Amino acid sequence: MSFRMTFGHRMLRAALAASLASLFAVPPAAAQDLAITHAKLVIGDGSDPIENGTVVVRGGKVVAAGANVAVPANIPAMDAQGMWVTPGIVASLTDLGIVDVSGVSDSNDISADDAAYSAALDIAPTINPRSEHIAVSRAGGVTRATVTPFAGRSIFAGQGAIIDLGEDPDALMKPRASQYVELGEDGASLAGGSRAAAYAILHQALERARQPGDAPDKIEGGDVEVGPADIAALGPVVAGEQTLYIHVERAADIRSALALRQDFPQLRMVLVGASEGWMAARDIAAAGVPVVTMPLSDLPTHFETLAATQSNVGRMVDAGVKVAIGQFSGMNQPRWAPEEAGNLVALNRIPGASGLTWGEAFATISSVPAEIAGMGGKMGVLKPGAVGDVIIWNGDPLELDSVPASVFIDGVKQSLESHQTRLRDRYRSLEQGNLPPAYNW
Numbered sequence: 001m002s003f004r005m006t007f008g009h010r011m012l013r014a015a016l017a018a019s020l021a022s023l024f025a026v027p028p029a030a031a032q033d034l035a036i037t038h039a040k041l042v043i044g045d046g047s048d049p050i051e052n053g054t055v056v057v058r059g060g061k062v063v064a065a066g067a068n069v070a071v072p073a074n075i076p077a078m079d080a081q082g083m084w085v086t087p088g089i090v091a092s093l094t095d096l097g098i099v100d101v102s103g104v105s106d107s108n109d110i111s112a113d114d115a116a117y118s119a120a121l122d123i124a125p126t127i128n129p130r131s132e133h134i135a136v137s138r139a140g141g142v143t144r145a146t147v148t149p150f151a152g153r154s155i156f157a158g159q160g161a162i163i164d165l166g167e168d169p170d171a172l173m174k175p176r177a178s179q180y181v182e183l184g185e186d187g188a189s190l191a192g193g194s195r196a197a198a199y200a201i202l203h204q205a206l207e208r209a210r211q212p213g214d215a216p217d218k219i220e221g222g223d224v225e226v227g228p229a230d231i232a233a234l235g236p237v238v239a240g241e242q243t244l245y246i247h248v249e250r251a252a253d254i255r256s257a258l259a260l261r262q263d264f265p266q267l268r269m270v271l272v273g274a275s276e277g278w279m280a281a282r283d284i285a286a287a288g289v290p291v292v293t294m295p296l297s298d299l300p301t302h303f304e305t306l307a308a309t310q311s312n313v314g315r316m317v318d319a320g321v322k323v324a325i326g327q328f329s330g331m332n333q334p335r336w337a338p339e340e341a342g343n344l345v346a347l348n349r350i351p352g353a354s355g356l357t358w359g360e361a362f363a364t365i366s367s368v369p370a371e372i373a374g375m376g377g378k379m380g381v382l383k384p385g386a387v388g389d390v391i392i393w394n395g396d397p398l399e400l401d402s403v404p405a406s407v408f409i410d411g412v413k414q415s416l417e418s419h420q421t422r423l424r425d426r427y428r429s430l431e432q433g434n435l436p437p438a439y440n441w
Helices: 006-025 132-139 184-191 195-210 230-234 253-256 277-287 311-318 336-350 358-363 367-372 419-426
Strands: 034-041 050-058 062-067 075-081 085-086 088-093 144-146 155-163 172-182 220-221 224-226 243-248 269-275 291-293 325-328 390-393 405-409
Touching: 034 062, 034 390, 062 085, 075 390, 088 336, 132 144, 132 336, 132 405, 144 172, 144 367, 155 405, 172 184, 172 195, 184 243, 195 220, 195 224, 195 230, 195 253, 220 277, 243 253, 253 269, 253 277, 269 325, 269 405, 277 291, 291 311, 311 325, 311 336, 325 336, 325 367
Parallel strands: 034 075, 034 085, 088 144, 088 325, 172 243, 243 269, 269 291, 291 325
Antiparallel strands: 034 050, 050 062, 085 390, 144 155, 155 172, 220 224, 390 405
């Protein structure tokens, strides 16, 4: 990827971005029918960008996108003049809306270390649409996200949700969309000290959920029991109605997780982490199980990640595995998803490394996480019937110096303001009257 740009090009792109912002400057609540023409259009499905493309949104939904698309006479059209236009970014496995400051327990609903429940926990009622993390991510082009709790004292973390990042107060798209379980080293620690204990608890809980009329009513495991409410919450998982995210890293643990399908064939599982996924890529692909991972993780910080490599994602994709970039929690912010995808493109330039094409890389943050969440074709793409999430960028979205010029969610113009931008504007000038003084550099 090239990071060089002349001053003239920067000024031209800034002017175009300002023009776009003024053209679509409408109150946040006003939904628009809109058309954008002469764009470098990204569908988001892994295909190459389309030169001179057009996207049309009506009633909050995409009705047409591609080359040679006619704009209906009653829809206002804007000439993008070659700027990049993409679907909104879909952030996979985030803590958006359930934490404000991780170190302040009063604002942190990520895990429930002392709760009497585990799998029964449902984070949907806890999501805060006014969280600054949502505002910051929205300004970075993120329009949808899967939100998940993380394990406290049980291998089961609870039920996640799918949200949109619009400014309206209703963020929830789908509650109880997923269940999260820890295996591997973390699961062993939570279950009492070994992987065998974690698998025993998981097997018993799933079997009990499949046959709710049989005893026992609860399962002992680690420091916390898996009670009747937790077992009941696992019923949709066993029936294949709720996605099961399984955190495993080493190749052996990946294969053990895949083997769960032998006893529970309807499991709709997703592997999380999979640092050694490249070693089991053929098995993962043959099972048709997707992966959500962080790219370029190659430091063996644990025994279960000794074979980690920056080529992990590229090798898995080459083997036919469906891979999404995710695990956006803590210091790993969803707005960095384009940068991480861009790194996978740049990896192709390193001799011996395995990266992704531009289209494949963008799909890891758009259509693929949508498909993994069970929302394929409904978000993360610019195709008829998909939500009208459209991002206009001031440059290649996978380049470090590019940012959204305009963000639409469900066809609604969104503000790019956040606490960060307000602080920037407040202290941009050192002369602010009676405001607290800015730092002197």
